[in-house]
Amino acid sequence: MKKLTEYTFPQDLKNMSIKDMELLSYQIREFLVDKVSKTGGHLASNLGVVELTVALHRVFDTPEDKLIWDVGHQTYVHKILTGRADEFTTLRQFGGMSGFPKVKESPYDVFDTGHSSTSISIAAGIAAARDLAGEKHHVAAIIGDGSLTGGIAYEALNNVGDSHSDMIVILNDNGMSIEPNTGSMPAHLSKLRSSEKYADFKKKLKNTVGRIPAVGDAAVNGLIHIRDTVKYAMLEGALFESLGFKYFGPIDGHNIEELTETLEMVKDLSGPVLVHVVTQKGKGYKNAENNPSKFHGTGPFDPSTGAALGKSKGESYSAVFGNKLSEMAETNDKIVAISAAMLDGTGLGGFAKKYPDRTFDVGIAEGHAVTFAAGMATKGFRPVFAVYSTFLQRGYDQIVEDVCLQNLPVIFGIDRAGIVGADGETHHGIFDISYLNHIPNMTILAPADADELEMMMEYAMTLDGPCSIRYPRGVVHKLNMTSEINGSLTLKEGTDVEIWSVGTMLETSLNVAEKLNEKGISAGVVNARILKPLDINELKKSAERTKLIVTVEDNVISGGFGQEAAAVLSDDDVRILNLGWPDTFIEHGTTAELYDKFGLDADSITERICDYIEKQT
Ligand SMILES: Cc1ncc(C[n+]2csc(CCOP(=O)(O)OP(=O)(O)O)c2C)c(N)n1
Numbered sequence: 001m002k003k004l005t006e007y008t009f010p011q012d013l014k015n016m017s018i019k020d021m022e023l024l025s026y027q028i029r030e031f032l033v034d035k036v037s038k039t040g041g042h043l044a045s046n047l048g049v050v051e052l053t054v055a056l057h058r059v060f061d062t063p064e065d066k067l068i069w070d071v072g073h074q075t076y077v078h079k080i081l082t083g084r085a086d087e088f089t090t091l092r093q094f095g096g097m098s099g100f101p102k103v104k105e106s107p108y109d110v111f112d113t114g115h116s117s118t119s120i121s122i123a124a125g126i127a128a129a130r131d132l133a134g135e136k137h138h139v140a141a142i143i144g145d146g147s148l149t150g151g152i153a154y155e156a157l158n159n160v161g162d163s164h165s166d167m168i169v170i171l172n173d174n175g176m177s178i179e180p181n182t183g184s185m186p187a188h189l190s191k192l193r194s195s196e197k198y199a200d201f202k203k204k205l206k207n208t209v210g211r212i213p214a215v216g217d218a219a220v221n222g223l224i225h226i227r228d229t230v231k232y233a234m235l236e237g238a239l240f241e242s243l244g245f246k247y248f249g250p251i252d253g254h255n256i257e258e259l260t261e262t263l264e265m266v267k268d269l270s271g272p273v274l275v276h277v278v279t280q281k282g283k284g285y286k287n288a289e290n291n292p293s294k295f296h297g298t299g300p301f302d303p304s305t306g307a308a309l310g311k312s313k314g315e316s317y318s319a320v321f322g323n324k325l326s327e328m329a330e331t332n333d334k335i336v337a338i339s340a341a342m343l344d345g346t347g348l349g350g351f352a353k354k355y356p357d358r359t360f361d362v363g364i365a366e367g368h369a370v371t372f373a374a375g376m377a378t379k380g381f382r383p384v385f386a387v388y389s390t391f392l393q394r395g396y397d398q399i400v401e402d403v404c405l406q407n408l409p410v411i412f413g414i415d416r417a418g419i420v421g422a423d424g425e426t427h428h429g430i431f432d433i434s435y436l437n438h439i440p441n442m443t444i445l446a447p448a449d450a451d452e453l454e455m456m457m458e459y460a461m462t463l464d465g466p467c468s469i470r471y472p473r474g475v476v477h478k479l480n481m482t483s484e485i486n487g488s489l490t491l492k493e494g495t496d497v498e499i500w501s502v503g504t505m506l507e508t509s510l511n512v513a514e515k516l517n518e519k520g521i522s523a524g525v526v527n528a529r530i531l532k533p534l535d536i537n538e539l540k541k542s543a544e545r546t547k548l549i550v551t552v553e554d555n556v557i558s559g560g561f562g563q564e565a566a567a568v569l570s571d572d573d574v575r576i577l578n579l580g581w582p583d584t585f586i587e588h589g590t591t592a593e594l595y596d597k598f599g600l601d602a603d604s605i606t607e608r609i610c611d612y613i614e615k616q617t
Pocket of ligand 1: 116144172176281364
């Protein structure tokens with residue numbers, strides 16, 4: 001048998017028998033487990049779409065036909081089948097292949113994705129442009145049931161159903177988001193999946209397909225007939241029909257024959273089509289089948305046992321946040337926790353178990369979560385929305401209009417703030433200070449270590465308005481930041497330079513100060529702590545004490561803490577150097593590699609400060 005790297009994909013798929021494609025699927029699964037066990041990555045979702053991806057590349061003529069993968073974390077099989085098998089040793093590594101679709105990586109990647117629920121909108125836009133340009137090609141969006149809990153997907157369904165545009169939505173339904181899916185749509189899909197008609201559909205499809213020639217009107221009509229019979233026998237299936245889609249399914253997403261036959265027949269139907277495909281997350285690898293959430297996104301692991309390798313060396317910020325919230329909720333029954341499909345990821349798993357009635361997982365619906373929290377706050381509750389920095393971007397307007405304008409006491413636990421590592425461009429949390437800083441009434445806090453995070457959570461509860469606490473991915477720092485929160489904290493004064501450090505950049509900033517002092521430059525360090533409202537008094541005092549203020553933050557420079565500080569000091573004759581992420585999208589890599597490349601590790605910062613001082617003298 002050929003190695004995966006020896007095929008010419010996708011062309012070689014075109015002549016394969018069903019048996020060959022089944023064997024290929026087996027081979028792909030082995031390959032995925034082997035490779036991802038070494039690099040880490042999104043394993044379970046990819047194992048679930050092996051046959052579906054094989055069938056899609058068999059039936060559609062990519063790259064002319066466009067496949068748009070929602071989120072894009074499940075595109076490893078697509079990457080294997082579009083000539084990238086030999087790049088898997090570099091998956092998610094610095095300078096290596098991305099874990100998400102990247103247009104610059106391959107002509108088969110149509111759109112850069114990473115945030116969920118956008119695929120139907122993208123496909124609809126491409127289909128509209130195709131029609132305007134008078135082109136002929138197919139467009140298919142592949143969206144998971146988890147991603148179908150996101151509002152944008154509904155805006156797209158509403159629009160597409162009415163547009164009569166020729167496009168296909170493949171609903172990859174595995175009953176799971178990262179965790180088990182929640183909401184009424186998933187409940188509806190679950191009914192469809194378990195319907196007896198599911199089996200019937202497969203049988204009828206098989207019989208009919210056996211009787212009709214390859215593709216053509218007869219096949220299409222045959223399929224529509226089956227669909228109608230099933231649909232009317234099972235009214236639930238009519239939901240998508242009433243939205244303007246021709247609904248087919250549910251079909252077995254691990255049966256290549258059924259998949260290819262169905263796709264062949266629907267691909268030339270006119271108007272929007274929805275094919276409901278049932279898959280199993282983690283399929284074919286027992287450890288992932290048994291624990292799909294753990295293998296949704298995994299670090300390196302031992303493939304024989306599934307056990308994680310190189311375990312992290314301590315408690316994460318997410319865990320500290322979740323535990324502290326549980327503890328605070330014991331004495332404050334107004335505290336409620338909100339999550340947008342990320343309970344475990346944000347450390348709220350324990351809270352959810354302890355206080356199920358006070359936990360609200362609203363689905364992948366960050367905008368809704370923000371306004372939902374605002375609604376609860378009007379009734380005297382203390383909603384805490386724990387959310388990754390990058391995903392809170394989805395809730396910007398709601399933060400402005402529904403929370404801050406009304407000065408409601410919603411707390412945002414902004415997890416994964418700063419650079420996140422291997423997920424790369426779409427996932428780095430480096431914009432939140434900028435997108436929150438200019439909103440009136442918002443308080444922004446940035447802890448430098450675990451103690452400070454806990455104290456800031458207590459502090460946030462004492463405020464009458466909205467408050468954001470931003471903390472990074474990964475293991476906590478222990479810097480003994482235990483003094484009361486009431487502004488910035490000057491740790492060490494310096495006559496040549498004082499570094500205003502934001503959040504967990506403190507450890508690096510202290511290192512820098514030490515290195516500068518060794519070089520004979522008198523350097524001090526201030527832990528900024530409360531980013532908004534900015535501690536203007538202390539900042540001005542600091543500026544008087546020293547010749548240069550340096551700000552260091554794990555956020556883009558543009559609109560960040562440093563620029564705010566510079567604006568405050570603009571009337572004073574003060575030199576200020578702002579360090580943070582530049583005005584560009586930052587690729588994937590370890591945080592250490594990225595800090596190094598962009599000059600934000602201790603050595604680089606020291607050098608940059610020395611250069612600056614040298615140029616000024
Ligand atoms: C806006 C946004 N919020 C949260 C996430 C994190 N996230 C990545 S995949 C995923 C679950 C997606 O579930 P589904 O679409 O069913 O795909 P599956 O992994 O089950 O195949 C979530 C919540 C995201 N990518 N984008």
